[in-house]
Amino acid sequence: xxxxxxxxxxxxxxxxxxxxxxxxxxxxxxxxxxxxxxxxxxxxxxxxxxxxxxxxxxxxxxxxxxxxxxxxxxxxxxxxxxxxxxxxxxxxxxxxxxxxxxxxxxxxxxxxxxxxxxxxxxxxxxxxxxxxxxxxxxxxxxxxxxxxxxxxxxxxxxxxxxxxxxxxxxxxxxxxxxxxxxxxxxxxxxxxxxxxxxxxxxxxxxxxxxxxxxxxxxxxxxxxxxxxxxxxxxxxxxxxxxxxxxxxxxxxxxxxxxxxxxxxxxxxxxxxxxxxxxxxxxxxxxxxxxxxxxxxxxxxxxxxxxxxxxxxxxxxxxxxxxxxxxxxxxxxxxxxxxxxxxxxxxxxxxxxxxxxxxxxxxxxxxxxxxxxxxxxxxxxxxxxxxxxxxxxxxxxxxxxxxxxxxxxxxxxxxxxxxxxxxxxxxxxxxxxxxxxxxxxxxxxxxxxxxxxxxxxxxxxxxxxxxxxxxxxxxxxxxxxxxxxxxxxxxxxxxxxxxxxxxxxxxxxxxxxxxxxxxxxxxxxxxxxxxxxxxxxxxxxxxxxxxxxxxxxxxxxxxxxxxxxxxxxxxxxxxxxxxxxxxxxxxxxxxxxxxxxxxxxxxxxxxxxxxxxxxxxxxxxxxxx
Numbered sequence: 001x002x003x004x005x006x007x008x009x010x011x012x013x014x015x016x017x018x019x020x021x022x023x024x025x026x027x028x029x030x031x032x033x034x035x036x037x038x039x040x041x042x043x044x045x046x047x048x049x050x051x052x053x054x055x056x057x058x059x060x061x062x063x064x065x066x067x068x069x070x071x072x073x074x075x076x077x078x079x080x081x082x083x084x085x086x087x088x089x090x091x092x093x094x095x096x097x098x099x100x101x102x103x104x105x106x107x108x109x110x111x112x113x114x115x116x117x118x119x120x121x122x123x124x125x126x127x128x129x130x131x132x133x134x135x136x137x138x139x140x141x142x143x144x145x146x147x148x149x150x151x152x153x154x155x156x157x158x159x160x161x162x163x164x165x166x167x168x169x170x171x172x173x174x175x176x177x178x179x180x181x182x183x184x185x186x187x188x189x190x191x192x193x194x195x196x197x198x199x200x201x202x203x204x205x206x207x208x209x210x211x212x213x214x215x216x217x218x219x220x221x222x223x224x225x226x227x228x229x230x231x232x233x234x235x236x237x238x239x240x241x242x243x244x245x246x247x248x249x250x251x252x253x254x255x256x257x258x259x260x261x262x263x264x265x266x267x268x269x270x271x272x273x274x275x276x277x278x279x280x281x282x283x284x285x286x287x288x289x290x291x292x293x294x295x296x297x298x299x300x301x302x303x304x305x306x307x308x309x310x311x312x313x314x315x316x317x318x319x320x321x322x323x324x325x326x327x328x329x330x331x332x333x334x335x336x337x338x339x340x341x342x343x344x345x346x347x348x349x350x351x352x353x354x355x356x357x358x359x360x361x362x363x364x365x366x367x368x369x370x371x372x373x374x375x376x377x378x379x380x381x382x383x384x385x386x387x388x389x390x391x392x393x394x395x396x397x398x399x400x401x402x403x404x405x406x407x408x409x410x411x412x413x414x415x416x417x418x419x420x421x422x423x424x425x426x427x428x429x430x431x432x433x434x435x436x437x438x439x440x441x442x443x444x445x446x447x448x449x450x451x452x453x454x455x456x457x458x459x460x461x462x463x464x465x466x467x468x469x470x471x472x473x474x475x476x477x478x479x480x481x482x483x484x485x486x487x488x489x490x491x492x493x494x495x496x497x498x499x500x501x502x503x504x505x506x507x508x509x510x511x512x513x514x515x516x517x518x519x520x521x522x523x524x525x526x527x528x529x530x531x532x533x534x535x536x537x538x539x540x541x542x543x544x545x546x547x548x549x550x551x552x553x554x555x556x557x558x559x560x561x562x563x564x565x566x567x568x569x570x571x572x573x574x575x576x577x578x579x580x581x582x583x584x585x586x587x588x589x590x591x592x593x594x595x596x597x598x599x600x601x602x603x604x605x606x607x608x609x610x611x612x613x614x615x616x617x618x619x620x621x622x623x624x
Contacts, residue, residue: 050092116245119621123549125235127613130599133221134228135606140438141220144178146204147192155192157185163212171222193437198452198491198499201436205500213500221604228608238549239267240293244301254309258323260302262290270296273446275430278607279551280544280590283449285427287349287373291325291545301325301350314359321352322371325545328412328464329475330554332516333529335566335574341367342400343414345477345512345533345554346462348543351396367400374422380450392420392454410466416542418458422451423490423593435491455495456485456503458592460541471520473529477512481540483592492606493594496538501595508539512554525568533560537586537596544590550582550613555590559583572623581614 150156166174182189205213220226243263250256272295274282281292290301304320325348326339340348341355353371360366374394376382382390398416405411430444462479485495485503497503516529535557546552553560564578586596587609597603599611 111249113248113250114245115248115624116243117621117623118244119240119242119619121240121242121617121619123235123238123240123615123617125238125550125613125615127233127550127610129228129231129233129608130611131230131602132228132608133226133602133604135604136433136435136438137226138217138220138438138604140433141175141178141223141226142205142216143193143196143201143437143439144182144189145216145220146201147189148178148181150192150204152188155188155190155195157181157188166216166219171219172224174219175223175225193434193439196436198436202489202500217604227602230611233608233610240549241265241267243298245298255305255307257305258302259300259304261298262301263296263298264290264293265296266293269293272297273428273430275432275444276607278605278609280555281551283424283427283429285425285544287351287425287542288545290350291348291547293549316357316359318355318357319353321350322355322369324349324351324371326547328410329466329477329512329514330546332473332475332514333531333562333564333566333578335527335568335576342369342398342416343412343462343464343477343479344543344546345464345479345510346414346460346541346543347398347416348541348546348552348554350545353396363402363405365402365405367402369396369398369400369416371396373418374425374451379426391422391451394422394425394454395419398460408468410464412464414460414462414464416460418542420454421456421458421495421592423453423455423492423494424449424451426450453488453490454486455488455490455593456483458483458495458540471518471524473514473516473518475514475516477510479510479512479539479541481508481510481538482506483538483540490593495592496540496595498595506538508536508557510535510539510541510554527566529564529566531560531562534558535589540590540592548580549617550580550615551610552590553580553582556582556584557587557589557596558585574621574623576617576619576621578617578619579614580617581612582610583612584610 147156148159149161150158152158169177208216241263242265245261247259247261248256249258273284276282281288284292284294289299300321302321302323304318304322306316306318308316310317323340324342325344326334326336327342327344327347328338330344330348331337331339351371351373353369355367355369357365357367372393373396374391376391376393380391396416396418398414401413403411403413427449428446429449431441431447431449432444433440459482460480462477464475464477466473466475468474483495483503483506485497485505487503488494489497489499489501489503491499493499494501494503496506510533512531512533514529514531516527518524519526519528533554533556535555537557539555539557541552541555543552543554546554553562560580560582562578562580564576566574566576568574584599587599587603587605588594588596589609594606597605597609599609
């Protein structure tokens with residue numbers, strides 16, 4: 001027994017030294033990538049030493065048992081302190097082994113932390129298209145009419161324009177007269193229409209007096225196929241999948257990298273390109289690839305680094321693909337925390353840019369932002385254009401001011417200004433008709449849309465206020481938009497103007513209010529909410545990535561009513577039942593080009609527009 005005491009003392013001292021090493025605070029510098037590896041090496045060495053100590057102790061115990069075999073009572077029962085110490089040391093070895101594997105795992109997770117969510121949704125949609133004049137059909141008749149009187153050198157028939165020609169025939173007869181001439185001289189018409197540019201078309205129509213233009217438009221509007229009666233557009237069931245993977249890596253206390261990959265698709269469609277139907281969400285552009293059902297590809301929705309405490313100050317710098325979607329107050333209806341930096345009522349749109357922020361205190365943060373919406377110098381064949389025909393880049397600047405932020409109160413102001421806005425953004429789509437001639441594209445193909453003109457500037461400003469009273473969340477948003485055109489128009493129009501009219505300054509506004517009740521009986525796991533927003537005739541915001549299937553609700557020129565119920569089946573498993581109704585007053589919601597048309601009249605619409613629409617949705621979201 002006396003020989004066992006030094007061994008036991010040695011083991012206890014060794015164990016104490018190991019525990020002391022484990023409890024010693026880590027070095028303050030964590031930026032070296034080899035720290036986790038050194039810690040694991042040390043733990044392995046300590047584990048080997050402990051295993052050798054246990055083996056030596058067992059050998060000494062065996063020798064002691066042989067030496068004292070004559071003492072049967074002692075041989076049957078080891079000394080009181082020995083067996084517990086052996087068990088304790090074995091447990092210590094097991095604990096060290098577990099801690100070493102945990103350290104290895106933690107070392108890997110410290111580099112990149114993965115989280116995410118998967119969402120399934122089912123939608124039933126009912127919508128009504130009002131009676132209207134088909135603007136593309138009307139433009140096609142206008143082009144063919146101009147072809148009749150265009151010089152033969154341009155492929156026209158060279159007829160002399162005489163208003164009596166129109167008086168001698170009904171619109172239906174004149175339409176038949178045009179069709180007959182196109183059939184008989186199709187190669188000439190192809191030559192004319194294939195070489196016709198929008199500027200030439202605009203110039204040709206400009207040769208007519210305003211009275212003659214109005215008379216010709218009214219006359220051709222009565223031709224067969226131009227007037228479209230009211231009809232329904234329903235989708236009995238639409239299923240969607242959405243998978244999002246979040247990646248966060250903390251390099252050190254002041255530097256981190258954040259990214260989010262997203263896959264969002266409708267069941268049965270992974271093409272990645274939609275047929276253009278007049279809705280702003282039917283174009284696959286840089287700002288909407290992850291916010292609108294697209295395909296089964298994972299796309300980079302966000303990717304940026306953040307450098308905090310620049311020079312030891314409250315200043316921070318962040319560069320990359322910005323967290324500019326799902327901002328407040330849109331997060332309430334998803335039962336999620338704030339998902340984006342800018343106000344979701346103004347900007348729900350992916351873009352690349354830079355943010356410089358300043359933390360005044362825990363409750364106030366100011367941010368200045370810069371981004372690019374359209375890059376003319378790459379991918380747009382500028383080298384093939386003369387300097388006079390090249391477009392300017394579209395730049396965006398803004399400020400996001402969190403004026404007061406606590407668990408119960410949030411006040412935010414957002415301002416944005418877009419320079420040299422183009423008539424759209426680079427994207428892919430299937431265009432069913434030629435926007436210049438109105439002729440159908442008989443073999444629809446995927447096309448790359450490239451902007452054709454800089455139209456002017458857009459200003460946006462808004463204020464959000466959220467406040468919690470007990471179990472009730474109240475939130476409201478007031479917003480302003482202003483378009484400042486430079487006089488240019490394109491086949492899709494100018495800023496808030498039609499293709500053949502002169503654009504002027506326009507101002508719009510939108511209000512958004514909501515209330516959500518957190519049912520207290522089950523600790524707020526069930527929430528019921530109601531929201532309402534109203535947009536004026538010339539209201540516009542950058543919200544094309546807003547996840548509303550039918551169309552971005554915050555872009556609506558009219559009224560939107562939404563009610564929802566969310567319930568956390570488990571903490572990370574959420575069910576949502578929602579209903580939304582759109583009542584449109586004017587066309588062009590979500591578009592900065594084209595003049596809004598009163599949908600209570602029989603208006604000329606380039607593409608069909610909803611008068612009203614409603615959707616019932618059921619969703620299940622699991623977060624991991």
